[in-house]
Each structure stands twice: as structure tokens, then as C-alpha cells.
Amino acid sequence: MNTGLTYRYLSQALVTLLLLMALAPTLAQTVLWYPSAEFTGDDRQTYPLKILTLALSKGGGKFELKPCLHKMQQDRALRQLALGLEINVLWTMTSKEREKDLLPIRIPIDKGLLGWRIFLINTKNIANFEKLHTLDDLKNFQAVQGHDWPDTEILRANGLKVLGLPYYHSLFSLLQMGKVDYLPRSISEIWVEEKNHPEMDLTIEKNLILHYPTALYFFVNKRDQELARLIESGLLAAIKDGSFEKAFVESYGEDIKRTNFKGRKLFQLTNPLLPLETPLQDKKLWLSF
Numbered sequence: 618m619n620t621g622l623t624y625r626y627l628s629q630a631l632v633t634l635l636l637l638m639a640l641a642p643t644l645a646q647t648v649l650w651y652p653s654a655e656f657t658g659d660d661r662q663t664y665p666l667k668i669l670t671l672a673l674s675k676g677g678g679k680f681e682l683k684p685c686l687h688k689m690q691q692d693r694a695l696r697q698l699a700l701g702l703e704i705n706v707l708w709t710m711t712s713k714e715r716e717k718d719l720l721p722i723r724i725p726i727d728k729g730l731l732g733w734r735i736f737l738i739n740t741k742n743i744a745n746f747e748k749l750h751t752l753d754d755l756k757n758f759q760a761v762q763g764h765d766w767p768d769t770e771i772l773r774a775n776g777l778k779v780l781g782l783p784y785y786h787s788l789f790s791l792l793q794m795g796k797v798d799y800l801p802r803s804i805s806e807i808w809v810e811e812k813n814h815p816e817m818d819l820t821i822e823k824n825l826i827l828h829y830p831t832a833l834y835f836f837v838n839k840r841d842q843e844l845a846r847l848i849e850s851g852l853l854a855a856i857k858d859g860s861f862e863k864a865f866v867e868s869y870g871e872d873i874k875r876t877n878f879k880g881r882k883l884f885q886l887t888n889p890l891l892p893l894e895t896p897l898q899d900k901k902l903w904l905s906f
Contacts, residue, residue, distance in 0.1 A: 649673075649844075650704045652694040653684040655785055660809045664868045665708040668726045669835060669848070671860060676851025690783070692765040695719070701838045706848075711832045712767045712890040720839045723896055724852045725832035727805055728865060728904040732831040732888070734768075734801040735876060736822040737811060739792055746799075746822050752776075752884045755825075758798040761788050767890050771829055772801065775886040793817040801827055808872045826878065829886040832895055856901065878906045 651669075654662050666682065673680045685703045697703045699718045710731055711721055738746060749755055756776050762769040764781030772779045780797055782788055789810075791797045799822065802810060811821055837844050855861035896902055 647679060648681050648683055649706055650683055650685045652691075652704055652707050653686075653688045655688060655690065660813070661806060664805065664864075665726060665833075665835075667864055667868070668852075668855075668861070669706070669708070671855050671864060672835075672848050672851030674851065675854040675858075675860075676847035676849075678847055690765065691763070698836065698838055701840065705841065705844065706835055706837050708833060708835050710767045711834050711892060711895065713892050714890075715767075715836065716892050716894070718839075719836040720841065720845050722835045722837070722845055722849045722852065723832070723894060724834070724849065724856075725902055726835065726852070727803075727833040727869075728902065729830065729832060730805045730869060730873075730904055731803045731833045732829045733804050733876075733878075733904075734827040734829075735804065735807055735881070736799040736801055736825060737789075737792065737807055737819055738799045738822050739795055740818045740820045741795065742798060743820065743822075747824065749825065750882070755884065761791055761797040761800050763788070767831070768801070771831075771886065771888050771890060774889050775829075789814050789817060789819065792819060804872050804876050805869055808875070823877075824881055825884065826876075826881040827884050827886055829888040830891055830895070830897060831888055873904075 651666070670682065673682075687703065689697065689703075691709060694704060694707050695709070695715065695718070698705075698707055708726065709715065711723075715721070736746070745758075749758070752775075756778065758778070760772060760777055760779045762772065762779050762781055763785065764783050766781075769779050769781045780791075782791070788800055792800050807821060811819060835848055837848070852861065855864075
């Protein structure tokens with residue numbers, strides 16, 4: 618038996634094993650936890666997850682995206698991320714308060730679409746909305762929103778009556794019962810939501826549209842500077858090579874067409890919650906009509 622040769626092979630095997638052990642953390646995928654959907658079949662997560670996956674693939678590193686173990690409403694998700702608990706990343710509308718508590722990646726992943734709002738209404742109320750011509754007229758109608766949505770405060774700041782509710786499904790139930798007049802929803806949400814409630818006598822109002830400047834961002838914990846850098850560099854790379862625009866059009870192109878922006882009366886609102894750092898001047902990041 619050639620003990621020298623055997624020793625050399627064993628030494629090489631040991632070096633290889635130690636090298637693999639040293640590289641294991643970099644070779645393994647890092648799990649990124651995001652908020653679980655509020656309910657089964659919640660399509661609102663589809664596009665943000667598509668864009669986040671795209672950004673991470675362009676930004677480098679190995680990541681596996683997983684929903685957190687517990688369902689949580691938006692206000693809890695924001696608190697948990699700020700504390701560094703349960704989740705590593707989320708997507709939500711920006712505000713001064715949210716940018717103070719969390720680290721934003723200031724690229725609007727929906728190109729500002731979240732600020733373009735049309736109305737889900739009860740079909741029995743169509744005639745009343747056809748008589749509506751001014752923002753002052755709209756102030757006589759009762760809107761409904763999520764109690765922890767920035768939209769609620771934005772609409773109220775513009776003089777609109779808004780009822781804030783804690784549960785997503787109750788928004789549609791009150792509209793169906795005639796307890797409220799309209800549910801303002803973004804172009805990226807309303808068409809799916811109408812389809813998801815076929816049992817209710819609801820329809821999309823055809824003549825009006827609200828707009829306020831806002832952005833849907835990815836947010837991470839303030840300590841996760843490197844993760845923020847990776848997501849931002851990945852988003853910028855996807856914008857540059859056209860894959861971002863491709864994903865956006867695939868997801869919302871048809872919804873934008875059937876909204877018929879130019880055929881609607883526009884009510885322009887202000888957004889007192891919008892941070893000064895919002896990159897409104899960078900036209901390539903925003904949708905324009």
C-alpha cells in the first residue's frame with residue numbers, strides 16, 4: 618500500500634471539504650420572508666413578487682422568497698419589519714412616516730399606478746354617479762377604505778368623506794349593502810377585485826378618475842442596507858434592459874387600456890403624506906397619460 622499517495626489524497630479531500638464548508642453560506646440561498654396574503658387567492662401579491670424576483674435575479678446573490686408563517690394586516694407587517702421580526706421585505710405605498718421607520722427603495726414598482734383611482738360602486742348607484750360633475754359633488758358621497766391605508770388620510774385631507782375599516786372583505790360587504798357609496802381603487806387592483814366578487818351587485822364606475830402622486834416601493838429594515846442596495850441595483854438593471862417594462866405591461870397593459878383614462882373626468886388631489894425625496898422628476902420611472 619502506498620501510504621504517501623493515500624495521505625496525499627486524504628489531505629486533498631480534507632482541503633476540499635474545508636473549502637466547501639467555508640463557501641457554504643455563500644452558495645446557499647438566503648431566505649427572504651415577505652407578508653403572507655390576507656386571504657387565499659389574493660392576486661394583489663402576484664405583480665410585486667414578480668418584480669421582486671426579477672430585481673433579485675438582476676441584483677446578484679441567491680435568494681428564496683417565502684411568505685411568513687402568520688397572516689398579517691398591513692399595519693402589523695409594517696411594525697414587524699421595523700422591529701426586524703418575521704419578515705425581511707414588503708411592498709406598500711410610501712409615506713413620510715413609513716420612510717422614517719423603514720428603509721425605502723425609491724423606485725415606484727407600479728410606475729405610480731397606485732395613485733390613479735377609479736370607483737367600485739353598487740349598480741343601484743350608477744345614476745347618482747352620472748350626475749356627479751365636480752370634486753365638490755363627490756364630497757357629498759361616502760367612500761370606504763382600509764383604516765391603515767395612507768389613501769384614507771390622503772382622501773380626507775382633500776375634503777372627501779372616508780370610512781376606514783379594519784378588514785379587507787368588509788369594504789365590499791358595506792358597498793353591497795349600500796352603507797357606503799364608493800370604494801376608490803387603483804387601476805392595478807380594481808379589475809381583479811370586481812372579478813373576484815361576482816356574487817355581489819358591484820360595478821366599476823365609467824366616467825370619473827382620481828389622481829394623487831404616490832409610489833409603491835419595496836421596503837426593508839433600516840439595518841438591511843446591503844439588501845436594499847441589491848434590490849435597487851436589480852430594479853435599475855431591469856429598467857435598463859427592458860425586462861421591467863415587459864413585466865409591467867404584461868401585468869397591467871390590458872387594465873390600463875380598458876380604464877379609458879382620456880374618456881374620464883379627472884379630479885387631481887394633493888398628497889400631504891408624500892416624502893420630499895420621492896423621485897417625481899425622473900420621468901422614466903412614472904406612467905404618464
